[in-house]
Amino acid sequence: DAGVIQSPRHEVTEMGQEVTLRCKPISGHDYLFWYRQTMMRGLELLIYFNNNVPIDDSGMPEDRFSAKMPNASFSTLKIQPSEPRDSAVYFCASSLAFGQGPQPQHFGDGTRLSIL
Amino acid sequence: QKEVEQDPGPLSVPEGAIVSLNCTYSNSAFQYFMWYRQYSRKGPELLMYTYSSGNKEDGRFTAQVDKSSKYISLFIRDSQPSDSATYLCAMSYAGGTSYGKLTFGQGTILTVHP
Numbered sequence: 001d002a003g004v005i006q007s008p009r010h011e012v013t014e015m016g017q018e019v020t021l022r023c024k025p026i027s028g029h030d031y032l033f034w035y036r037q038t039m040m041r042g043l044e045l046l047i048y049f050n051n052n053v054p055i056d057d058s059g060m061p062e063d064r065f066s067a068k069m070p071n072a073s074f075s076t077l078k079i080q081p082s083e084p085r086d087s088a089v090y091f092c093a094s095s096l097a098f099g100q101g102p103q104p105q106h107f108g109d110g111t112r113l114s115i116l
Numbered sequence: 117q118k119e120v121e122q123d124p125g126p127l128s129v130p131e132g133a134i135v136s137l138n139c140t141y142s143n144s145a146f147q148y149f150m151w152y153r154q155y156s157r158k159g160p161e162l163l164m165y166t167y168s169s170g171n172k173e174d175g176r177f178t179a180q181v182d183k184s185s186k187y188i189s190l191f192i193r194d195s196q197p198s199d200s201a202t203y204l205c206a207m208s209y210a211g212g213t214s215y216g217k218l219t220f221g222q223g224t225i226l227t228v229h230p
Contacts, residue, residue: 004159031216042204042220042221042222042223043160043204043220043223044220045217045218045219048216048217056217091159091160093159095216098216101147101148101167101208101210102148102208102216102218104150104162104165105162105218106161106162107159107160107161108159109157109158109159110157110158110159112157
């Protein structure tokens, strides 16, 4: 089975440009999560979706960040305009519906974003 | 104060050593406890998953949860160079609006040298 697929793997762009990160979750998974990882702050949850509906976006740092999930097999995280402090590794993860407890989250290999 | 505290290390041990990794937390509402392993330039992968207090063993790995002390541990026996990675603890509530959200520790960088 294919895992969570993220693209691009690396992105280098100049401050002020729009950045779009993409994620394809594991087929059949109901939940999709976007995380950001930095040395200073570790792994932080930005937003998560259940059945394509955003459930909690309290981790989204600013209005410059937006996320969408137009269907069960695709999600985007957009930063506009980008700033150097947005430089980080962005991970997408997906999981099955929660039963008695949260289900294991399966992570993609991340997008390494550098804003110059 | 962070909800989950984890010593980032780095931790360096010789092959065959017993490794102890730990996290403390402040919110007693956490009920589900996990350990993820992250290799360099890869996403985290689930290693161990426990509910409430107690021990769980899987091969060379043992996870312990002490809810009274708000303290969780991961032990690795007979450590191997292939265990070299960053280990992240993660916790989740049992219900409410935050159900299913994971709060991660900072991660501990482990190196096992031959």
